[in-house]
Amino acid sequence: MGYPEQYLQFIEKFNDGEYYECHDLLEDIWMEDKSDKFLQGLLQLSVGLYHQEYGNIKGARWMLGNARKYLTRYQAVHWGLDVTRVLRYIDECEKMLPEKDVISYTEAKAMTFPSLRLYVDTSC
Structure with missing residues (x-):
């Protein structure tokens, strides 16, 4: 399957920890179809991580919870991404x-936070 270029760029930016840029990349294609909860979930994930980086824990908690809610329906794999992971x-x-x-x-930057590298299986 040929994935939108913004989606593939999102994966690269996510892996580089550039969460604000992640949001910008996916927002354009999500705006074309706001019913796409997969893209909305990935947007919420990147925004949640961005909030955490700057100490907005309430915002991070809210966005991560929304990301889980939206992405759950796309398990196990969607658009070549291991959603369960x-x-x-x-x-x-x-x-x-x-x-x-x-x-x-300063506290946010000092947190030991989990990391995740995303991979897209382009054969899906």
């Missing part, structure tokens, strides 16, 4: 979030 990652991230709504930027 992504969902496990979201669970790990949520467990690492402190019980506060906000932490300082």
